[in-house]
Amino acid sequence: MKVMEATFPSLEELVLVEMPKLEKCSCSSLWNMNSSLRVLNIKMCSALKVFDLLDGGIKFESKQKSWLPGLRKLIIYDCPHLEVMHPLPPSITCSEFFINRVSTLPRMEGSSGETLKINGPISLHAGWFYEMWTLDDRILAFHNLRGLKYLCIRYCRNLMSIPFEGFRQLVSLKSLEISDCGKLFSLYIPECAHEDVVVANCTALPSLENLRIHSCGITGKWLSLMLRHATALMVFNLWDCPQITQLSIEEGENSQSNLISTMQASSSGYSNDSLTSSAPDGLLHIPLNVLSSLKEMEIRVSPYLTFCHSKEGLSGFTSLEKLTIWSCPELLSSSVHIDGNGGQVNGRCLLPQSLGHLVINSYSRAMLQPCFPRNLTCLKKFQIYNRSLESLQLQSCTALEELYISGCPSLAALEGFQFLKHLSLFSTPNLPPFLEHVSGQGYELCPQLEKLVTSDPCVLTTPFCKQLTSLQRLELRSCEGEATRLTDEQAGALLLITSLEELQFWKCRYLVDLPAELHCLPSLKKLEIDNCHRMLWLPVKGLPPSLEELNITCHGGCSMVLATQCRWLATRKLKVKIDGKYVN
Structure with missing residues (x-):
C-alpha cells in the first residue's frame, strides 16, 4: 500500500504499526478536526515518507500555539524516512511522547509533561542517527514546555547551540543535565551576553535548582551567563569541560555590573587583581546570586583548572554544604593562602563556614590545612584521596566527626582529629607508625x-x-x-576492644580463617562476611553468645560451605542473613 487516505472527523486514537510498504498517509479531514485526536502511534513503517498530519504543508492559525492541541500521547518509532516538520511536543497537554529513528528529529522521550530526554547515539557506529546542529524552535516547541521540570540532553556530539530565548521559556525547569555534547556552547555567544541585554535583566531559568554539565565543550563565558540567570541554583556539577580553565567568584556588592566588567575583561584579555585569564573564554565567573544559594558543588576531571586568587578563597560560597573536587589538582592548590612575607604558600585553604562535607581527590601540595572564617566550622565529614599529600592539619575542624583517607602513601602526619567518631584508612602505610609514635607520647587520640x-x-x-574504649x-x-x-598479635589486639558491637570482613581475598578466640568478644552483636571467597569455616570454638545477627554474602564470592554452616546456626535469638535475605 503506497497511499492511504482516511476521513475520521472525531477520531481519538490513530495507530499505524508494522506497515512496511506504506509510503504516504493522508488525513486531511482529520486535520480539520484535530482537537479530537488524543493518541497518535506510528511504529515500524519503514517506507513511510509523507504523513500530512505531520508535515509543514498544512498551516495552523497564528493564534494557535499547538498543531495538535488535544493530543495526549505521541509515539513515532522506526520510521527513518518520515519527516516531522512541526516542533515537539505538539501541545501543552501532551504528557507522553517518544520519538526515535525519524529523519528530522533526534531521539526524544517525554513523560508526564514534566520530564524530557534528548539523546544522540551512544556510539557513532550504532547505525542510523539524526545529525543535529542546533536545538531551536524548529525542533522543540519551547512554548509548550513551560511546565517542564527536568531536561536531559546527552550524546549530541555535533550539537552546537541552543537559543537563549528557548531557556527563557522554561520557567518551571528545576533540573538541567547536559552530558557528552562536545561542541555545545563551544563558540556561540548569544545576544544576552552583551552588556545592554544584561543591564536589561532578561530572565531565564528562574526556577533552576540543579545544573549538571558533563563532558561538554561549553566555554566559561557561556556558563557564567547561565549561572547569572539561575537565581535559585542549589546543586552545580561540572565534569570534564576542558574549555573552562579558570574559576573566579564575585566579591563586589553589585553582581550585575561586575558580571559585565568580567565579560568585557575576558573579551579583551584584560587582567586585574581579581581576574586573570590567559584564555578569554576559559574564565568561569560565579556571580553573587549563586554564591548565596548554592548548597552542593562538584567539579571533576579538570586537570588545568585554576582558581583566580581572592582574599576570601572559596569561603565566598556562603551557603555551600558539600564540596567535591576530583582530579583537579590545581584548583584547590591555587586557592591556598599566600603569606605577605615573601609570598610563601602556607597551605591554609579558606573554605566556607557553612561547609559540612568535603571531598578532595588530587591535591598538588604537600600540606593541606582547611580553614574557615572566624574559626567557625560546620565540617563534619571529610574524604581525601591524594598521592602527594604528606601532612594534613585539621586543628580548625573542631566539628569533624568522620574522616576518610585513601590512596595517600606519603601521608605521615595527621593532626587535629581528636573528636572523630568515624575514621577510615586505606593505603596509608606511613600513618600507623605515626599513630603509634603519637600515642606512645601519652596523648589519648580519638577517645570518642x-x-x-x-x-x-x-x-x-x-x-x-x-x-x-568507645x-x-x-x-x-x-x-x-x-x-x-x-597474626596472633593482631587477633589478641582485636579481643581487647571489649566495646565492639559490629565486626565486618569485606573483600579480604586471602583470608582463610577468622580469629580462633572470636567467641571471647563480650559485646559483639553483628558479624558480616562479604566477598571473602577463601574462607570456608567459622571458628571451631564458635561465635560470641552475645551475637544477634550473622550476615554472609555468597554471590559476591563467599563459600557455599560457609553459608551452609551459617544457615544451621539460625535461631530465634540469632538472625542469619544470606545474600541479603534472612533464613529465619
Whole structure:
C-alpha cells in the first residue's frame, strides 16, 4: 500500500504499526478536526515518507500555539524516512511522547509533561542517527514546555547551540543535565551576553535548582551567563569541560555590573587583581546570586583548572554544604593562602563556614590545612584521596566527626582529629607508625571514636587502637598483603576492644580463617562476611553468645560451605542473613 487516505472527523486514537510498504498517509479531514485526536502511534513503517498530519504543508492559525492541541500521547518509532516538520511536543497537554529513528528529529522521550530526554547515539557506529546542529524552535516547541521540570540532553556530539530565548521559556525547569555534547556552547555567544541585554535583566531559568554539565565543550563565558540567570541554583556539577580553565567568584556588592566588567575583561584579555585569564573564554565567573544559594558543588576531571586568587578563597560560597573536587589538582592548590612575607604558600585553604562535607581527590601540595572564617566550622565529614599529600592539619575542624583517607602513601602526619567518631584508612602505610609514635607520647587520640575502617590490620596492634574504649564497629576491608589469617598479635589486639558491637570482613581475598578466640568478644552483636571467597569455616570454638545477627554474602564470592554452616546456626535469638535475605 503506497497511499492511504482516511476521513475520521472525531477520531481519538490513530495507530499505524508494522506497515512496511506504506509510503504516504493522508488525513486531511482529520486535520480539520484535530482537537479530537488524543493518541497518535506510528511504529515500524519503514517506507513511510509523507504523513500530512505531520508535515509543514498544512498551516495552523497564528493564534494557535499547538498543531495538535488535544493530543495526549505521541509515539513515532522506526520510521527513518518520515519527516516531522512541526516542533515537539505538539501541545501543552501532551504528557507522553517518544520519538526515535525519524529523519528530522533526534531521539526524544517525554513523560508526564514534566520530564524530557534528548539523546544522540551512544556510539557513532550504532547505525542510523539524526545529525543535529542546533536545538531551536524548529525542533522543540519551547512554548509548550513551560511546565517542564527536568531536561536531559546527552550524546549530541555535533550539537552546537541552543537559543537563549528557548531557556527563557522554561520557567518551571528545576533540573538541567547536559552530558557528552562536545561542541555545545563551544563558540556561540548569544545576544544576552552583551552588556545592554544584561543591564536589561532578561530572565531565564528562574526556577533552576540543579545544573549538571558533563563532558561538554561549553566555554566559561557561556556558563557564567547561565549561572547569572539561575537565581535559585542549589546543586552545580561540572565534569570534564576542558574549555573552562579558570574559576573566579564575585566579591563586589553589585553582581550585575561586575558580571559585565568580567565579560568585557575576558573579551579583551584584560587582567586585574581579581581576574586573570590567559584564555578569554576559559574564565568561569560565579556571580553573587549563586554564591548565596548554592548548597552542593562538584567539579571533576579538570586537570588545568585554576582558581583566580581572592582574599576570601572559596569561603565566598556562603551557603555551600558539600564540596567535591576530583582530579583537579590545581584548583584547590591555587586557592591556598599566600603569606605577605615573601609570598610563601602556607597551605591554609579558606573554605566556607557553612561547609559540612568535603571531598578532595588530587591535591598538588604537600600540606593541606582547611580553614574557615572566624574559626567557625560546620565540617563534619571529610574524604581525601591524594598521592602527594604528606601532612594534613585539621586543628580548625573542631566539628569533624568522620574522616576518610585513601590512596595517600606519603601521608605521615595527621593532626587535629581528636573528636572523630568515624575514621577510615586505606593505603596509608606511613600513618600507623605515626599513630603509634603519637600515642606512645601519652596523648589519648580519638577517645570518642565509634567506627574504624581500615585495609591494614597492623593498625590493631598500635597503642592508638588500644585506646579506643568507645569503638563499636570495626571493618577490615580489602586487606593489603596476602596473609591468610590475622597474626596472633593482631587477633589478641582485636579481643581487647571489649566495646565492639559490629565486626565486618569485606573483600579480604586471602583470608582463610577468622580469629580462633572470636567467641571471647563480650559485646559483639553483628558479624558480616562479604566477598571473602577463601574462607570456608567459622571458628571451631564458635561465635560470641552475645551475637544477634550473622550476615554472609555468597554471590559476591563467599563459600557455599560457609553459608551452609551459617544457615544451621539460625535461631530465634540469632538472625542469619544470606545474600541479603534472612533464613529465619
